[in-house]
Amino acid sequence: MLPIENKLRNPQEMTQNCGVLPAAMGLVSAIFLSLGFFGYVAFGDQVQSTITLNMPRTPFYLVVNLTLVVAAYIGHVVNLYVVVAMLWPGTKRKGRRRFPCLFLTYEMHLEILFRICLVLATYFFAVLVPKLELMIPLIGITAGIMIAFIFPPFFEMLTFWREWRSFENYSRKFFYFKLITNSLIIISAGFIMVFGLYQNLYLIYTTIYS
Template sequence: MNSNGKISFDFNQPVERKTSQLGWRGGISGNEALMNFCRVMVGTGVLALPLAYKQSGTIVAILLILFAGFFFTYVSCEKIVISALALAKRHGYASLDYGNVAENAFRHSFDSIKRYGWLARLFTNGSILLMQLGIAAVYTVFIKEHFEEIAERIFPSHNLSGSIFFGLALAGCCLIVMIRDLRFITNVSTFGNVAMTIVLIMVIQDLVRPPYASGQHLASPSLPSIIAAAGNVVYAFCSHAVVLPLANKMKEPKEMSGHRGVLSLGCSVVTILYALVGFFGYLKYGDAVRGSVTLNLPDTTFYFIIRIFLVLVVFTSYLIQHFVLVDMTWPRIQNAYGANNFLINYPGTAERMLCIVFVLAAFLLAVLVPDLGRITSLVGVTAGCFLGFIIPAAIHTATFLPEYLADRDYRSLALHMSTNCAFFICGIFFTIAGIYSNW
């Protein structure tokens, strides 16, 4: 608050941090944060974007990707970051995660909503858990469908049902999540990042080379198919849960935002990449494109190896997703039931039992929606819309609306509150319409 009583936040000043609470002194640079952001953004979701072109048509799909890249990712992540930095500056917090930003935005806002801070934190953390669980379910279906492709290559005359491959996927997932050593998980993550880069390069070089499909004839897509395409696009772009951890690790968190910040550059690069992969994937395979474009790759030994490689990559990603799930919930379980004899005597066993519970929950969702294109879209329009549209708008409104009203800054009020209202409307519309279209 300045001498005029105005609550302000100068983005040209570094955030004052309590380094004793942070646990680190230096931090990563803006360039390192940019590379990490792009690496996290570009995952298996990009492989479903050619399907979005099939579902909505080329023009609509490009518009959806541009909309998601700018509004869903850049603008909404910008709202989260500037709200977190403002709250940290005003109230002396060292750093805040997504749930704590939501809680403190409400706690330090209007008197009428202060008491709902805990609910905002609960809803935000619940949405993150739902997103992670949904991604795990997508990975389960992804593994199952690629297992089927691999089996058909090795045993062309097999008559195994889809249930058998679901069982194999479940067994593999249960085994991989038993790994709890952090150093090993870090090495697995590094391997997964390198392997995913190789797979994407191999896939992209196939997509851009002719021959191309002759039939892309979806002239007037229906609203449900456009909503389904939007869900696939949102799923590919959803990375809101990693933005604040990255900002908290930066030497200068203010470099995350701004027109030349990490978010702006990262979203621009990823949006262009996504638009090109989706376009060339649909151009290459036309209306035959499947839930993951890797399922359309040529039936050769080289691409058979690529498919196997990709399954290994997805298993590593599955392990990371479950590590996040357990890392968010296990400490709370220990705090709530710390006196339980079983938790005291067998903490490792109890933690692995929690891992199995999450695996089974993701497996159940995968069985309920066993189609890769549908489940990807469903996760995008539910948890993705919560994290990318509804929650950022609520946080930004609770953080800055009292300031705009107190200062009679009606220009900022009109600009930011109109976008927040639009975010609310988009989030609610896509969630309801998406569930109806995909379930």
């Protein structure tokens, strides 16, 4: 989010009520919720890991599959924009120190090659990992839960603990409120992660050895 915010002409519009982030997340959430809801309504318990596998082999649904492929390619490029913005500056800085002549002459070509390697890495990961639809929830329930619910309150307490405890700018009630709410979020997320991890590992085991 930060690389995109830094590129905006008016960065304050990123998180406003009708700003870039709420509008984009609202639209994406509506699309995914609609796809999941209507997909389940159409196919019920027979829905497969990818909704395209349930579609009939007719010209109309062939066009639908092609549009989904195009959307996946475009969405993948947008997602990798943030990854490149985070990784390429450090890679370029180290490359300039070790290979100054090469980066001075072919810097643009090397950046394109770097992007191609990232795309190929994700492609080979998707191809080589069997039962990828089982691995995605496993990563989501672990890394996703930690990044979204455990790390933010933990690092907030780690960063502002002394400032909160000084009671100079914050009251005692505020300190206990933040302590209790952040602790509850971390504990709840921990329970969800443990039970979700157990369920996903059990599902992987039964799928592979059944």
